[in-house]
Amino acid sequence: MFLELDGHGPHYAQLARALKSAVLDGRLTTGARLPPTRELAHELELSRTTVLAAYEQLRAEGFIEGHTGSGSYVAALQTQPPLLSAQPMIDMPSRYAQRARLTRTPGIATKHRGLRYELQYGHSQINPALNGIWGRELARAAMYTPPQIADVQGLPALRKQICDYLACRRGVRISPEQILVVAGTQQAVTLTARVLLDEGDAVVLEEPHYFSMHQALVAHGSRICAVRTDRDGLICAELPQVSPHLVCVTPSHQFPTGAVLSLPRRLKLLRYAEKHQCWILEDDYDGEFRYDAHPLAALRSLDQGDRVIYVGTFSKVLFGTLRLAYMALPVALVEDFFNAKYLSDIASPGIEQAALAHFMEDGGFExxxxxxxxxxxxxxxxxxxxxxxxxxxxxxxxxxxxxxxxxxxxxxxxxxxxxxxxxxxxxxxxxxxxxxxxxxxxxxxxxxxxxxxxxxxxxxxxxxxxxxxxxxxxxxxxx
Amino acid sequence: MFLELDGHGPHYAQLARALKSAVLDGRLTTGARLPPTRELAHELELSRTTVLAAYEQLRAEGFIEGHTGSGSYVAALQTQPPLLSAQPMIDMPSRYAQRARLTRTPGIATKHRGLRYELQYGHSQINPALNGIWGRELARAAMYTPPQIADVQGLPALRKQICDYLACRRGVRISPEQILVVAGTQQAVTLTARVLLDEGDAVVLEEPHYFSMHQALVAHGSRICAVRTDRDGLICAELPQVSPHLVCVTPSHQFPTGAVLSLPRRLKLLRYAEKHQCWILEDDYDGEFRYDAHPLAALRSLDQGDRVIYVGTFSKVLFGTLRLAYMALPVALVEDFFNAKYLSDIASPGIEQAALAHFMEDGGFExxxxxxxxxxxxxxxxxxxxxxxxxxxxxxxxxxxxxxxxxxxxxxxxxxxxxxxxxxxxxxxxxxxxxxxxxxxxxxxxxxxxxxxxxxxxxxxxxxxxxxxxxxxxxxxxx
CATH class of the missing domain: 3.90.1150.10 (Aspartate Aminotransferase, domain 1)
Structure with missing residues (x-):
């Protein structure tokens, strides 16, 4: 019997794998007696203990029967070669997966990695000291963060800090009960699609727009209605007459053109949403940074009808691989978004949330x-x-x-x-x-x-x- | 004019908000002249600089026109009270959101928090030193982890460690190219549903099963076919005659009964999947811990037809709030799963992945x-x-x-x-x-x-x- 050990992990496990392969391949058939352990050990230049351990493992897994001493035999397993291994896979993936394949812009996010001068958007490297600062925050938070899964909607301490920040810097007054901590803007978009959109539902996107948002919505099965932008942002007069379910905008700093949505258009857009009973997704991805004046207050701050789903992210202002963002939700949608977050990944990681809460509370973020x-x-x-x-x-x-x-x-x-x-x-x-x-x-x-x-x-x-x-x-x- | 400052954030921002409210409420109408800054400052007991800053902010946002000196006037904004604020929301959430509402088992995950003796499953607190150890790993990883978003499929260093672990401890030989790092088992289930299942597609679940998996699949719109288990795990003879798209199993340690799927049934299940061209989701949630023998090799290790989607998690063996798990994917599904992960949340956080890779490489995990x-x-x-x-x-x-x-x-x-x-x-x-x-x-x-x-x-x-x-x-x- 030819047994090849694959060199990975302990010897007993290698031997057990080799014997299993022999059984599954049909080289060792039902009822065949395995070589005595002493003999096999000698042949393979292994210790007898190793062979005994391998046999014990095979016995525990049901591959062999009988006892050491009276001999070990291959159990009746009805093994046959795989039925279809040589045939092509004919299974269709889901419609979602098929649409996702079509939306791929191959390699766009990584195309230029490793170049000397990288002008990719969102490739944050602003404060060289941040690595050390953040490392200390993490180490600190690891000491007191409970090991259990955090609240679905996010750590209370972080939600409170986010509310303070939104009130002070973005003009948004909202309760921590309406905040949902998510794994980046992309998850915010995906959850929004899940909660609000069935396949075929219409969504307004700015033209141009952030392509990953477009990809997520197309994969979801949304009908995209692109509305042009100019130097005052989204041209509200061109919003569709037939009600869409959702309008996605970047009012503070249109992505990617950089236009600021003018106040008259902000008010027009809010009235449109109320009239058409649709929702607005405000992606405030870098509203923080404005160099000629104070940052403009967010669209959400003008929203008296509670129809704006506000999304802010820490990935831009801190660093991309952090993967933490947050949503300020209309009251009517809170429960549905919490459900969707829970079903997607239960909750975001606790230590990072605790570190961020402390970083904000302590003034480091400011x-x-x-x-x-x-x-x-x-x-x-x-x-x-x-x-x-x-x-x-x-x-x-x-x-x-x-x-x-x-x-x-x-x-x-x-x-x-x-x-x-x-x-x-x-x-x-x-x-x-x-x-x-x-x-x-x-x-x-x-x-x-x-x-x-x-x-x-x-x-x-x-x-x-x-x-x-x-x-x-x-x-x-x-x- | 009555202006109420809300006490949140800097005074200038409070004043700007109060003035905006007055404009939006219609208390200040188009063309109205704002009080001179000196006068308003005196009246509100604020510094003139504060009032100037508030006016500047309102000007930047387009609420007022004119210049300091010649007077500031409310811009023409067509403000009207919100159209529908008093009407109930009539919008329907998506079918997903409606199903998610129905699947909720209210409060089940948090029902008993804060009790002295908590026997909740997965409430890991095994090694009190782990907090400190993990904190040091995080601080270390923060120093050298690039700030940009990590690879969609997970850090190469972590994927390599996962492959070594799978080979040594779970009997699974797989290439790092087939590994996808995800945010916990729940995300693995959600991504699987997205990639493989359209609404109405049939999924086999063990009876009993982990309820959050059931919830995610029901919210997704799957038809659930529950197949009974006994002391040898899933009763394969009761698998449906009509092909399901997916069979979800916990072979190492049936959740929650604790049964181990017997070897004859493992082989039967694999043959069933090949015959019916369906996929198997193997949730190996705590296969690591077995106290009477070596851990059984995973079902995936017997899978010669490449139909088993293997899911392992670090949340159970380390701690729940870590939110890191991984999938070992069939070759045919790799691209579709990467797309789905990218569209869901781009990638998992980099520092945690780097810390875990080092923890594994360094022997700390072992x-x-x-x-x-x-x-x-x-x-x-x-x-x-x-x-x-x-x-x-x-x-x-x-x-x-x-x-x-x-x-x-x-x-x-x-x-x-x-x-x-x-x-x-x-x-x-x-x-x-x-x-x-x-x-x-x-x-x-x-x-x-x-x-x-x-x-x-x-x-x-x-x-x-x-x-x-x-x-x-x-x-x-x-x-």
Whole structure:
């Protein structure tokens, strides 16, 4: 009998696996007597204890019968080779999985990883001291956080801090009972879809929009109705006459164009939602950062009809891999969202929530925000200065002085030439990101979304110099 | 003009909010001139800087027009009172949300919180030193974990450790490319439903089963087909003739009865899945802990047709609020599960994954498992001894010497009397949990699920003494 040990884990387990394979393959058939342990040990150069342990394991699992001493025999198992192993899988995945396959924008999130200058949006690296600070917060919170699963809706201490923050910085007065802590904005979108939308229900998205939100809604089976935006944000006059179920907006800083939704349009949108009895999802992804004035209060702060589902995230202002965000929910939806969160993943991790609650209560979060705001403003200026100096009239810069990214439109470029520019930059170590994936209908001219939260001022200057050289070379090639 | 400051956050923000309310309420109408800043400051006993900041904020948000000096005027906003605020909400939530409402077993997970003796399953508190150890791991990982969102499928270092663990301890050989890190078993179930099941698709559940799994599947819209279990686990002969899409099983330690699925039935189940081209979800929730023999290898280790979706969790062996689990996926399903995870919450948190990878690599996890195994065995023995001593013939103990809980059937009790017993115990500080919520069709006689992972040996003895007293008093009351 040929037995091959696979070299993984303890010897007895390797031997047990090898013997099981022999039984399942049919090399050892029902009733066959296994070699005496002493003999097999000698043959395989193992200790007898090891062989005894392997036999014991096989006996416990029901592969062999009989007792040491009187011999061990292969049990009656009706083993046969797998029926269909050579046949192709014919199973259909769910409609959800099929739609998810279609919505994939392959590799978009990771396309440029490992480049020297990475201008990806949301690639936060603002305060180098944050790693150590956060590590201490985690170690501290680990000491007193109960080991049991936390409250479905989030730790009370964190929900209280979130409410204080929303009141002070975003103009939103809400009770901790209406807060739900979630695993990032993406989960907020997914839960919203689950609670509010059946397959085929209509959802208004801004055009352009954050593509992962679009993907989640399409996979869910929603009918997407894209409404254009201009420099005042969503064009409310173009909202559909037939009631959608949900309108998704980014009022503080339209993603990705950077426009701010004007007050008249905010009021119009709220009246639309009341008239049509639909819900509004306010994604306030970086409303915190505005450099020319105080941050604008959130749309939710104007919402007297309780129809705005507000989503804020810590992933942008702290760091992406934290995966903590929160929703401020209309009273009528609280129970349904809690159910959906519970059924999705029971609750978010407790230690991180406790660490964040303490970080906020202790003033560390506020200090970080002040520092981040200053640093982001300086970086933004460096980026724009670099654009003026090295790209000049070849790009048009748009968006408000806010957030963590700048949008530029490429003058005299079509989409395929823009792709060539992105590819050229990539080869030289510069990660540029096209605006196009954020559109349902590609814009007339190509644009770039330049995130400045991941690079220092020096690196941003160098990146813009490199960007200028790429533009030069594209021009030279054309000439 | 009456302006009430709400006392939250900086004064300027309070004043801005009060003025906005006045505009939205119609107390300040379009074109109305705001009081001069100096005057308002005097009237409200605020500094003039505060009033200026509030006006600046209102100007930035578009509520007022004009400049300081020449006066500020309320902008034209078309404000009207909310249309429907007095009307009831008529919006229907999604079918998902409606089903989720029906599946709720109110308060079951938190019913007994705060009691002195809590016998809830999964309420892990095994190693008091773990808090500190885990805190150090987190602090360490925070220093080197990149701030960006981790890989959708999980950190490579963690996936490698999981594969090593699966090979050594669960007999499962699988590539890190087939591992998906998820936020607990519940998310594994939810993702499985999304990828494999359309509304109305049939799923086989064990009877009894873990109720949260049942809830998630019912909310998803699955047709549940409950198949009975006996002391050898799922009765495969009773599997439906019409192919289901999915069979969910707990082979290592049936939840909640504690039965081990026998080898002939394991092979039968695998053949059934191949014949019917359906998938098997193996929930190996506490397969690690077996006290009379080596842990049985997982069902997945016998799966030659690649039809078993294996789910393992760290929440049971470490602590519940960690919210980290993993799936070992059939090759044919890898892409669809990655898509579903991405669309649900992008990826699991990076620092926790890095900490866990290091904890496993460094041997700390293995040490914890050894300690936990010993401790759990001692606790189990204490619990059973206590049952013999204080409950005696009034209970029947079932289940294999494994896991983190014991099931007892109450002799001479009907369901309503069992409820009275649980209530009596609760009043005295003892948290008992009924088996009934884990059944679709309530069992003939009532049972209790006694988790011993959250109490010390001493506390377990005291708890059993208290349990005996409760039984005595129930007997006395009847007599």
């Amino acid at each position: 200090r970080h925000l002040r520092l981040a705001r200053k640093e982001l403003q300086v970086r933004r200026e460096a980026l724009i200065e670099g654009l003026h100096q090295y790209a000049g009239e070849r790009v048009e810069i748009v968006g408000s002085p806010a957030g963590m990214h700048v949008v530029v439109w490429l003058r005299g470029y079509d989409h395929s030439r823009a792709e060539a520019l992105i590819e050229l930059a990539r080869e030289r170590g510069l990660g540029l990101y096209s605006m196009t994936p954020h559109y349902l209908n590609p814009p007339a001219r190509p644009g770039l979304l330049l995130g400045y939260c991941g690079l220092s001022v020096t690196a941003l200057r160098e990146a813009m110099q490199l960007f200028g050289q790429c533009l030069d070379d594209m021009d030279a090639e054309r000439a | 040490r914890h498992l050894r300690l936990a195994r010993k401790e759990l065995q001692v606790r189990r023995e204490a619990l059973i001894e206590g049952l013999h001593q204080y409950a005696g013939e009034r209970v029947e103990i079932v289940g294999s010497p494994a896991g983190m809980h014991v099931v007892v059937w109450l002799r001479g009790y009907d369901h309503s009397r069992a409820e009275a017993l649980i209530e009596l115990a609760r009043e005295r500080g003892l948290g008992l949990y009924s088996m009934t919520p884990h059944y679709l069709n309530p069992p003939a006689r009532p049972g209790l699920l006694l988790g011993y992972c959250g109490l010390s040996v001493t506390a377990l003895r005291e708890a059993m003494q208290l349990f005996g007293q409760c039984l005595d008093d129930m007997d006395a009351e009847r007599a």
